[in-house]
Amino acid sequence: MRNIKMSLQFDGTRYSGWQRLKDNDNTIQGKLExxxxxxxxxxxxxxxxSRxxxxxxxKSLICNFFTKSDMETGKMMSYINHYLPEDIALTYIDEASERFHSRHNAKSKIYRYTIDNGAHQDVFSRKFTSYVNxxxxxxxxxxxxxxxxxxxDFDAFTTMKSKKKSCKRTMMNISVSKKGSLIYVTYEGDGFLHNMLRIIxxxxxxxxxxxxxxxxxxxILQGKDRSVAGPMAESSGLCLMQVEYN
Structure with a gap:
C-alpha cells in the first residue's frame, strides 16, 4: 500500500467542516474521499x-490516504484539482513513509483568527474575517x-459535551497583533478542543x-466553567495556517 501525503487549502464558508458526517456529505473530507x-x-x-x-x-491542512493505485502523484494532483470545487485546492502531494499519520505525528498546529476592526466592514475580506467595531x-x-x-484543562473554553475525554491541552504561543484595521490572534498548540479557539x-x-x-x-481558566467565558467568535475569522511535524 502506498501512503500519499497531501496539503489542502480551502474556503470553508459553504462547508460543514472537515469531518465527514453521516447525514451530510457537504464536508471537505466527504468531497475529497x-x-x-x-x-x-x-x-x-x-x-x-485537524477537524x-x-x-x-x-491555508494548509495536511492529510493522507492509503492506496494500491499506481498512478503517479503528479497525475493525481492534476486529476484532483480538475475535479475539486473551486473553493478547495490541492497544493502539495507526495509519497510518505508507511508510518506517517497526519494527525498522530503532528507536533503542533497554528491557527490564525482575523478581526476586521475598521470603521466599516471590508466587503472583499468579509468571508475571511469577523467584523468587530x-x-x-x-x-x-x-x-x-x-x-x-x-x-x-481548557474546560471553560469548549462546547465539547463528553466528560470522558480530557480537556487538557498545551498552548505553546498566542500572539495578538494589529496591522491597519486588522487584528490577528495567532495560536500554536498541540491540539485544540471543539470550538476552543473561537471561545478564547x-x-x-x-x-x-x-x-x-x-x-x-x-x-475563568482555573474555574473551568464555560458559562463565565466569553461568547464564541464567528467561524469566518478562523483559519488553519500551518501544521508542524517532528
Missing part, C-alpha cells in the same frame, strides 16, 4: 490533521492571552473592549 475513491476505484479513507469546524478555513486594546488582549500559555477569541475580545480584565481570564 468521494473524488479519490472515483480516481482509484477503491474505498478511500482520508486522515486529516476544522463549520465555516472555518485552511469600536476600540479594542490589543495590549490588554495579549496580557490576557499570556495566562493561557502552558498545559491546562471571544473572551479575549471582551478583555480588549475592557469588559473584563486580563486577570479575569486566568480565573
Amino acid at each position: 468521494d473524488l479519490l475513491s472515483k480516481m482509484t476505484g477503491e474505498n478511500i479513507n482520508v486522515i486529516g490533521c 476544522t469546524d463549520k465555516g472555518v478555513h485552511a 469600536g476600540n479594542i486594546d490589543t495590549a490588554l488582549m495579549q496580557r490576557a492571552a499570556d495566562y493561557l500559555l502552558g498545559t491546562h 477569541t471571544g473572551t479575549l475580545l471582551r478583555v480588549g473592549k475592557r469588559e473584563i480584565s486580563p486577570e479575569d481570564v486566568a480565573k
